[in-house]
Amino acid sequence: MRTRVGRGFIATLAFALLFGIVAACTVTGSPAGEGKPRKTSASYTLRQGEIVMLSPGTTLKLERVNDSRCKQGAVCVWAGFISYTFALAGPHGTRSFVLAENMPNAAPSATLDGLTFALEKLEPPEPPALDAPAPDYRVSLRVSIAQPASP
Numbered sequence: 001m002r003t004r005v006g007r008g009f010i011a012t013l014a015f016a017l018l019f020g021i022v023a024a025c026t027v028t029g030s031p032a033g034e035g036k037p038r039k040t041s042a043s044y045t046l047r048q049g050e051i052v053m054l055s056p057g058t059t060l061k062l063e064r065v066n067d068s069r070c071k072q073g074a075v076c077v078w079a080g081f082i083s084y085t086f087a088l089a090g091p092h093g094t095r096s097f098v099l100a101e102n103m104p105n106a107a108p109s110a111t112l113d114g115l116t117f118a119l120e121k122l123e124p125p126e127p128p129a130l131d132a133p134a135p136d137y138r139v140s141l142r143v144s145i146a147q148p149a150s151p
Helices: 002-027
Strands: 041-047 051-055 058-067 082-090 093-100 109-112 115-123 138-145
Touching: 041 058, 041 115, 058 138, 082 115, 093 109, 093 115
Parallel strands: none
Antiparallel strands: 041 138, 051 058, 058 082, 082 093, 109 115, 115 138
């Protein structure tokens, strides 16, 4: 009888030890107190005026879309560009920044308050026709936790 109880105890102890090792591996690399890995990036699609919560106390708003690209059917002396003005509100206050692919003094990505914002996709991708109303612009961007610079 003692042998069966002893084997059962050893089996239970081994199971508990194995479960503890698996649980420890799952928690490795996550913030203290959390049992799930931390997300390091996400994509968001915004329309002008929309706000998305990036984390508790931090929001991102697409304030304005500026499309000066040459409209389809028009004769233009330059191609123009499209830019997006965002407002990042968080613990450090509200800061505005502009993202654009081909605009002077702007870039398709920016880093603020430890976050990197990078343009991914524009809808619609082409400028509207000459007499068409302004389209319902949507911009997709990836928000990532900025990697610290190497020494």
